[in-house]
Amino acid sequence: MNKERLDWVMSGLNQHALTKAEDQFLKIALEDFDKNNALTERQEERLESLYKLKSQSTPNKKSDHFTFKKSSPKKTEPRRPRTKAF
Structure with missing residues (x-):
């Protein structure tokens, strides 16, 4: 690798909530x-499988990349x- x-895999994994062991x-x-x-x-295989597993789930909503403004637009x-x- x-x-x-x-770097690509790490940035993708940082968008998801990870367990302590995964972190x-x-x-x-x-x-x-x-x-x-x-x-x-073995590390490469585990890293790739972890990336595939996490990429199928939705990203962590607390991540800065996926934050959305919760208030409605002003009239x-x-x-x-x-x-x-x-």
């Missing part, structure tokens, strides 16, 4: 990649036609 793919695994995988510039085959006054000034 290359650095770009790892710990991601931290260890990142540390291993930084040290060795590679992951073990505006209807536009009045301009009167001609002489």
Whole structure:
């Protein structure tokens, strides 16, 4: 797995709520990649399967990327036609 793919998977996983074990695994995988510039085959498989599993569920609504404004838009006054000034 290359650095770009790892960054892509990590950004996708960060949009979801993770368990403590999953979060710990991601931290260890990142540390291993930084040290060795590679992951073990088992780590890659687990990372890919975790990504596939989480990408099928809906993202965490508390994530900044998916926050929506909860208030309704303010009502505006209807536009009045301009009167001609002489």
